[in-house]
Amino acid sequence: MVNIEKYFGLVRALTNINLEVGRNEIVGLIGDNGAGKSTMVKILTGVFPPTSGELYVAGRKVDFRRYNVQSAHAHGIETVYQDKSLGEKQVLWRNFFIGREIVNRFGFIDVKKEKAIANEIMVNTIGFRSKGITVDSNVSQLSGGERQGIAIGRAMYFEADLIILDEPTVALSLKEVAKVINFVHKIKEGGKASIYISHSIPDVYEVSDRFIVLDRGEIGASIPKKDISLKDLDGFLLDFAHGLKDKEYS
Amino acid sequence: MNSVRSLVKFVGRLEGFPIAMVLLGLYIALIIAAPAVFTHPLIYISFLETVPPTLIAALGLTLVITAGEIDLSFPAVVSLSGFALSWGWKTFDPAFGAWIGIGLALAAGALVGYINGVMVARIGVPSIMATLAANFFWYGISILLAGGLQVTLKGSQDNFVHQLLVGRLFGAVPVQAFWALALAALLWFILNRHKFGEGIMFIGDNANVARVMGVNVEATRVRLFALQGMIAAFAGIIVTLDIGVFYPDQGNFLLPAMASVFIGGTSIAGGAGSVFGTVFGAYVIGSLAAGVVATTISGYWVQVVEGVVMAAVIVLNAATGKGNMAALSSRFRHWRAPVASNPRQELLQKDDTAPS
Ligand SMILES: Nc1ncnc2c1ncn2[C@@H]1O[C@H](COP(=O)(O)OP(=O)(O)O)[C@@H](O)[C@H]1O
Numbered sequence: 001m002v003n004i005e006k007y008f009g010l011v012r013a014l015t016n017i018n019l020e021v022g023r024n025e026i027v028g029l030i031g032d033n034g035a036g037k038s039t040m041v042k043i044l045t046g047v048f049p050p051t052s053g054e055l056y057v058a059g060r061k062v063d064f065r066r067y068n069v070q071s072a073h074a075h076g077i078e079t080v081y082q083d084k085s086l087g088e089k090q091v092l093w094r095n096f097f098i099g100r101e102i103v104n105r106f107g108f109i110d111v112k113k114e115k116a117i118a119n120e121i122m123v124n125t126i127g128f129r130s131k132g133i134t135v136d137s138n139v140s141q142l143s144g145g146e147r148q149g150i151a152i153g154r155a156m157y158f159e160a161d162l163i164i165l166d167e168p169t170v171a172l173s174l175k176e177v178a179k180v181i182n183f184v185h186k187i188k189e190g191g192k193a194s195i196y197i198s199h200s201i202p203d204v205y206e207v208s209d210r211f212i213v214l215d216r217g218e219i220g221a222s223i224p225k226k227d228i229s230l231k232d233l234d235g236f237l238l239d240f241a242h243g244l245k246d247k248e249y250s
Numbered sequence: 251m252n253s254v255r256s257l258v259k260f261v262g263r264l265e266g267f268p269i270a271m272v273l274l275g276l277y278i279a280l281i282i283a284a285p286a287v288f289t290h291p292l293i294y295i296s297f298l299e300t301v302p303p304t305l306i307a308a309l310g311l312t313l314v315i316t317a318g319e320i321d322l323s324f325p326a327v328v329s330l331s332g333f334a335l336s337w338g339w340k341t342f343d344p345a346f347g348a349w350i351g352i353g354l355a356l357a358a359g360a361l362v363g364y365i366n367g368v369m370v371a372r373i374g375v376p377s378i379m380a381t382l383a384a385n386f387f388w389y390g391i392s393i394l395l396a397g398g399l400q401v402t403l404k405g406s407q408d409n410f411v412h413q414l415l416v417g418r419l420f421g422a423v424p425v426q427a428f429w430a431l432a433l434a435a436l437l438w439f440i441l442n443r444h445k446f447g448e449g450i451m452f453i454g455d456n457a458n459v460a461r462v463m464g465v466n467v468e469a470t471r472v473r474l475f476a477l478q479g480m481i482a483a484f485a486g487i488i489v490t491l492d493i494g495v496f497y498p499d500q501g502n503f504l505l506p507a508m509a510s511v512f513i514g515g516t517s518i519a520g521g522a523g524s525v526f527g528t529v530f531g532a533y534v535i536g537s538l539a540a541g542v543v544a545t546t547i548s549g550y551w552v553q554v555v556e557g558v559v560m561a562a563v564i565v566l567n568a569a570t571g572k573g574n575m576a577a578l579s580s581r582f583r584h585w586r587a588p589v590a591s592n593p594r595q596e597l598l599q600k601d602d603t604a605p606s
């Protein structure tokens with residue numbers, strides 16, 4: 001991302017954003033509510049274009065007039081949101097393929113194939129063990145952790161090069177959080193990249209190679225993990241919140 | 251016991267099953283209450299003639315409501331398209347003037363729907379307001395164009411288009427009933443098996459989820475309203491041909507159409523729609539008034555009885571969950587197994603209270 005800026009009407013959500021994510025890098029994105037984290041994610045994933053600035057995916061410049069969620073998917077960018085990844089009243093198999101259905105040339109869905117693949121993802125990729133939950137179950141029947149499992153399994157199946165997790169652990173039990181963390185480790189081992197957004201600093205510290213602090217729409221700091229301990233990061237963020245920016249790191 | 255359970259489950263999955271049972275119950279009640287009328291096929295044939303226009307409009311409305319929107323403008327489209335048909339009919343030689351009229355009618359419907367869609371999806375006007383205004387406007391245009399008068403379709407009985415769309419099969423059964431059923435089948439496939447329909451369900455469920463998952467929310471909404479406009483125009487074509495006369499008020503069935511959708515089990519909340527529920531719902535609504543009149547109950551009671559039946563069906567839908575009986579079959583399971591020993595049940599209860 002180069003010089004990305006985003007306005008919502010007169011509200012400036014992002015300014016002067018310059019960020020690069022390496023091919024096999026896990027970037028931890030930290031910042032207060034309303035700092036602009038989700039806005040950044042949505043520009044990256046083609047939900048909406050920025051007001052100005054440039055985006056390069058795998059070295060190629062993106063034309064925002066033609067960049068959308070589908071083309072982000074085609075470029076290998078997948079997203080897991082805290083709560084807005086799944087259609088509540090819809091069956092699971094539809095949730096795996098919404099926005100990229102397997103269709104014939106008239107646009108009709110190959111239900112059998114979609115269900116078979118969805119089942120495959122649930123059994124093998126996610127390791128679903130809940131009895132009575134099948135691809136025909138409704139999302140509303142699932143627990144929070146199970147829902148996040150579906151969203152993550154979907155991202156894994158589509159073999160993303162960059163998986164963005166936007167507060168994926170909100171409202172999850174400790175055990176379920178551990179699963180998500182484990183998944184991010186797997187991204188790293190698989191040679192892929194990730195942007196991990198969370199308010200839990202220990203979680204972010206554990207999985208990330210580098211931390212980006214977003215403050216009121218601007219990047220406040222970018223710190224490699226090797227340069228800072230968890231305790232120092234915590235202290236740094238506390239200072240940051242009090243406006244005592246540490247020049248050494250910024 | 252197992253086979254009973256799976257039978258309950260299977261039947262419960264059939265779309266529109268509860269409301270089909272209501273329709274059956276209604277006819278049985280009417281056969282008992284007014285045997286002279288309801289043991290004769292004539293009354294059913296008359297339903298097959300009078301219900302299709304309402305049903306057709308209600309079918310389009312089912313998709314619109316599934317998307318979490320509403321269309322109050324279809325009565326004006328029924329009127330406008332009827333005028334367009336009658337204009338083509340009297341301006342050109344009826345042999346092909348009818349086709350020109352149908353083409354114009356569908357185009358007018360698509361145009362009105364498209365404008366509704368743009369207002370809702372691109373400009374952001376809530377559909378209840380946009381389509382309410384559109385209903386006044388286009389109804390006004392229809393009256394203006396027609397000079398407030400009705401137009402008779404001369405020689406309509408002998409016209410091929412008349413035979414094709416509103417003629418009688420075997421000299422008895424109104425063909426429009428089959429067209430309405432065919433449209434229902436087509437819309438069922440579009441909603442449940444086409445990616446356009448899947449987009450409609452996800453948008454009605456949660457437009458933000460649909461958007462971040464790559465559904466083109468705005469384009470889907472515009473297309474949906476344009477489709478609804480054409481469906482309403484088709485309803486207008488059927489009404490006008492069937493009675494052989496265009497008159498500006500011919501689309502006056504907004505409330506029956508809405509009632510058909512809701513008693514059919516489609517929820518106002520959006521996200522899921524029951525196309526065949528609407529089919530049975532329209533026949534329940536369409537049969538009620540005539541049915542109550544045919545019994546010896548005083549005419550003053552007709553609307554009261556209609557209201558009671560509608561309320562009862564909607565309560566039934568709410569009780570059985572999203573308009574089908576799938577929930578009943580799972581309740582059936584819980585009756586047999588002690589609730590506490592069912593881990594899923596516990597999970598569900600825990601999640602109800604968890605913030606998410
Ligand atoms: N669709 C939108 N329309 C208007 N303002 C928005 C929209 N999305 C986000 N914002 C505003 O942009 C700012 C950043 O929001 P967001 O990116 O969601 O923050 P974060 O994810 O870091 O909590 C906030 O002030 C928010 O109110």
Ligand SMILES: [Mg+2]
Binds near residue numbers: 039166
């Ligand atoms: Mg956010």
